[in-house]
Amino acid sequence: MEAIGKSLKEALKSAQCEDCLTVGVYESAKIMNDDPDSVSFCVLATDAEWEGDIALQIHFTLIQSYCFDNDISIVRVNDMQRLAEIVGDKAGQLEDAHCCLITNPADGSWEDPALEKLHLFCEESRSLNDWVPEITIPKR
Helix, strand or coil: CHHHHHHHHHHHHHHHHCCCEEECHHHHHHHHHHCHHHEEEEEEECCCCCCCCHHHHHHHHHHHHHHHHCCCEEEEECCHHHHHHHHCCCCCCCCCCCEEEEECCCCCCCCCHHHHHHHHHHHHHHHCCCCCCEECCCCC
16 A cells, blocks of 8 residues: 555656646636546545535535546545645645646646556556545655
């Protein structure tokens, strides 16, 4: 399981370098609405502090439904702070790292082995009726 967490970290960093990463619930919803075919992978993150946030849970339900309907691989992580450290700005501060999308570049030129591993992991999880598998992101 640690290997898949490492693959997630690598895919997020690679997507960020390729300018194919969208961070934030509302920003992600906008991308899904404006250009749904560009979305390749979705990460939802929460932690104990946000578990009781009803509005966030409603957003998660809608995003999950959208991903299921559009055959987009989706995972959950339970450490939003760690996710924010990976995808955040240089200061490491990012308030809304609850949802991250990896999109395909317009020219379709970017391929990432880590992202392929994640897609395979999600496919295997779905075959076991685990529709939104949880991944633990490794510490540095």
